[in-house]
Amino acid sequence: DxxxxxxxxxxxxxMTNKKSLKCEQHMGHRAMYWYKQKAKKPPExxxxxxxxxxxxxxxxxxxxxxxCPNSSLLNLHLHALQPEDSALYLCxxxxxxxxxxxxxxxxxxxGSRLTVL
Amino acid sequence: QKEVEQDPGPLSVPEGxxxxxxxxxxxxxxxxxxxxxxxxxxxxxxxMYTYSSxxxxxxxxxxxxxxxxxxxxxxxxxSQPSDSAxxxxxxxxxxxKLVFGTGTxxxxxx
Numbered sequence: 001d002x003x004x005x006x007x008x009x010x011x012x013x014x015m016t017n018k019k020s021l022k023c024e025q026h027m028g029h030r031a032m033y034w035y036k037q038k039a040k041k042p043p044e045x046x047x048x049x050x051x052x053x054x055x056x057x058x059x060x061x062x063x064x065x066x067x068c069p070n071s072s073l074l075n076l077h078l079h080a081l082q083p084e085d086s087a088l089y090l091c092x093x094x095x096x097x098x099x100x101x102x103x104x105x106x107x108x109x110x111g112s113r114l115t116v117l
Numbered sequence: 118q119k120e121v122e123q124d125p126g127p128l129s130v131p132e133g134x135x136x137x138x139x140x141x142x143x144x145x146x147x148x149x150x151x152x153x154x155x156x157x158x159x160x161x162x163x164x165m166y167t168y169s170s171x172x173x174x175x176x177x178x179x180x181x182x183x184x185x186x187x188x189x190x191x192x193x194x195x196s197q198p199s200d201s202a203x204x205x206x207x208x209x210x211x212x213x214k215l216v217f218g219t220g221t222x223x224x225x226x227x
Contacts (some may be wrong), residue, residue: 004160040125042205042217043161056214090160105151106215108160 003027004109006091011030012115015081021112023074023091032074033106034066035090043090049074050096088113120144123206123218132227136193140206140218143187147208147216150182155203155220164169164204165191196225 004025014018023032031050035043048056049068063085065077074091092106123140130136138152149168153161160168167173167189171181179192189208191199204219 005203006160042219045214048214053224058214088158088160092199105163105166107163108153110160111158113158 004091004093004107006112008112009110010113010115012117013078013081014117015083016041016076018079019026019092020078021076021089021114023076023109024072025091025093025107026072027093027107029095029107030071031094031096032068032091033092033094034064034074034076034091035092035108037088037090037111047076049080058065078114081114083116086114086116118143120216121218123186124221125219125223127222129226130194130196132183132196132198132225134196134225136191136196136223136225137198138191138193138204138223139219140189140208142208142216143186144208144210144216145149145184145187146210147213148211149209150180151207151215152180152198153207153208153217154167155205157202161205166221177192193205198225198227201225 007022034046039041046060047066050107063080065076088111089110094106098103119194121142152174154164168224170182177178177194181190203220203222205220209215
């Protein structure tokens with residue numbers, strides 16, 4: 001079983017809806033990530049939080065709003081999405097080593113499959 | 118040229134075969150090398166993690182890194198139908214984001 005838990009597993013929303021994706025880990029990791037994955041493509045980085053502070057934003061549209069309330073939780077707030085935003089949204093966590101979070105031992109959740117109508 | 122190149126496959130093999138999956142890369146600053154396995158509609162699962170060059174073995178899986186050739190490999194011995202999945206290579210300098218290959222889809226037939 002994955003130690004990174006994501007809810008909901010599936011979400012269908014209209015373009016005017018507001019919804020949130022949630023992620024939780026209890027491994028003591030201080031780096032948390034949001035990735036977006038389209039079918040038959042690798043995961044694309046969206047956001048990185050290090051010590052609960054946003055450290056990387058990969059020029060993601062403002063209709064995606066991340067939040068890290070504490071070291072175990074990561075949220076992604078969704079508003080006014082477009083059909084092309086339909087994808088698998090993956091949360092991941094990792095240790096922070098030598099000052100940087102990106103040493104690569106990421107632990108992924110099972111993802112939230114989002115469909116925007 | 119992409120930073121990381123990986124053949125998308127699919128790669129079809131019979132059960133029991135030795136599987137070789139490979140990635141090439143262009144950034145000589147990469148120090149950390151990973152292989153992830155992703156089943157359909159699931160999140161990626163870390164299989165192997167290697168720092169710098171060399172080999173690492175874990176059960177039926179062996180990861181090799183050749184930094185002089187900028188080439189990494191994952192070998193799967195005695196492949197099983199349950200190994201059918203997409204295998205993603207990934208690498209990092211340590212201070213920037215992880216860079217993924219496109220993934221190779223592996224099909225192991227009984």
